[in-house]
Amino acid sequence: MIKKQSKNLTQKEKSLKELYLLIKEFGPVTKGCLVQKTGLKQTTCSRFIDELLQEDVIIESGYAESSGGRKPLMYDINPELYFMFGVDISHTEVSVLLIDLSLTIKEHTQLKMNENVTPEVAVNFIEKEIRSLSAGHHLSESDVLGIGIGAVGPLDRENGLILNPLGFPAGWQNVQILDMLHKRLNMKCMLDNRANTALLAEYEKHTQSDYSNVLQILKGVSTQTSIITEGRLVRGTDKLGMFGQGHMIVDIDGRKCICGGYGCLHAYSSIPAIEEDFISRLKRGHASVLRERFTDFDQIKFEDICWAVNEKNDPLACEVIKNAAMYTGIGLSNFINILYPDLIILDGPTYKKMDLFYSTVTEIAAERAKLLNPDHHITFSRGALGENAVAVGAGKMILEYFLYN
């Protein structure tokens, strides 16, 4: 029933699937509650529940509090009826996760991204890990719904291509990632931007709190933005996933950007921009704790600047970070003034690795947002799922394909 396309379902199977989706959303849930939500007769609802139990699609899940009389049984989905693989292809690693239907991670494995990791090496790794995770958990092909991939853009999502991601090693141009994986593993494969899949996963964690407009920004070597409006992920006509990639102009007379323009946010808040700003100030003679640790300043990396900020409160490093955060906060306030999100998730290494960057950005953005709309409340978060959000959301994308298509 879950694997069948909606158009091929019989009327009865459609009703069973609707009931299943309600149990998924509200479970653990009592029969009484399901009767109320579906409008089904008590006897019909009982019969449907028995059928779902017999097929192992749902399970009995303890007893609810009694309002007098016997405690009513509760039902929930069987999380291990099927599994999904979630893959994250980022600047730092290739991760493969085995996830069950409740999006619980069963096992996790990863390969560090470096100049030796060509698409062929990455796909070999993903194939090997999926085969070994399947064997380790005694899963056959029919137990798995498919493989979801969250990758650094730009992408051609519909045709399953990773186009030419910024800052990736050689060979990562026009990579037919879905074709390559499908040929080797013969499973349903889907691709989306990392920011989109991360937001799918984070939103699942936050729905209880009822946020309907959510903005998520992943910031690191590049910037990726995703939006949920009225509870739905916005994909729009942006097939390449180029939208929100950090080329919002924050200073018309500003620094030259890799896109050829001037004053883009990318030229201030990306990891390469932060490294370049810090190194150029050192070369101009500014004092810093990193001066003694490096003979060749060009070897200084973002992690070293984080160390200087977090461990040494180094004035030069802090100034560079605050400056990058100021431009980022202005860019974010532009987003806020267009979209009026009620939840903003700021994720990725620049936000995760430095409290100074995160606190400066949120203070500036919140302050400027208040100027136009003092009553609009925004919650800022660094995400609830951490580094697994992208791969978990990629798995969820596969699950949603089967549940809602």
Ligand SMILES: [Zn+2]
């Ligand atoms: Zn630009």
